[in-house]
Amino acid sequence: MNPAPPVIQIELGMNEISLAAAGASAIPSLGREFYQRTTPKVAEGLLGKLLVRSAGSGIVVVRIVDVEAYLGVEDPACHTYRGRRTQRTEAMWGPAGHAYVYLIYGIHHCLNVVTVGVGIPEAILIRGAAPVFGAETMRQRRGGAKSDRELLNGPGKLCQALAVTCSDQSSDFTIRESGLFIGNDDFSVERCSIERRKRVGIDYAGEAAEWPLRYVLHSNDNV
DNA sequence: AGGAAGATCCGCT
C-alpha cells in the first residue's frame, strides 16, 4: 500500500509550519547560485536556513545558527591553505553546494558547505543549529537526555545528531533527494541579529585567527 | 616508516 505521507507539525517558537514527511516538500531547496558567491556572503546567507537530513527511516530538520567561513588557499586556518590538495580535501576543490566532511581528533565529524566553484577550495563549517523537527531522534543519536540547546551546539555534536559521516562526502545540498539538503522557509532573519566573531580552535593560524569569519544568529523568538 | 598535531567533546574539579 501507498498511504499519503503524514503531515508533521513543526514548532518554531511562535510560528508553526507543516511538512510532508516524504521529503519535506514544504521546504524549497536553495539553488546552485546561492553557493556560487563569495564565501563570507554564503556564510551569512546560511544563517536561518533549514538543513534537512533524511537517513534511514527518519527525517530531521534543523535551523542553522552558527557557521564559520574558511577562505581557501590564502587562509592559514583552511585545510587547503597554500593549495594543499589531498584525498581528504578533494571535495573542497569540487563544485559549490556540495558537502565536505572530515574526521577530527579521530572521533568527531565536521560538516562543511563548499562554496564559489570548481578549483576554488573554500567552504563553510556548520558549527551550530537549533532543532526544528526530529529532536527525539537526534537526542537518541546523541545518547542520553540533552536539552534542545545541547543537541546541536558544536560541529561534532551536530554531525552526531544528524548521523553525518564521511559517507556523506560530496553530497549535493541542492538536491532534495540527497540525504542532506538546505532549504528555505518563511523564517525571517530580519528579526534577528547577526554577530561576527573570531573563529574557534585555530590558534595556530597566526593573524588569521583574528579574522571575524564566524557568524552567529541571535533571535528574539525561540531559535 | 615515523611522529606530531588537529576547524572537538565530555567529565571532572
Place this chain on the structure above:
DNA sequence: GCGGATCTTCCTG
C-alpha cells in the same frame, strides 16, 4: 577551566 580520548592525515627524513 583542564586534560584525556582516539585515530586519520600529513609532513619529514
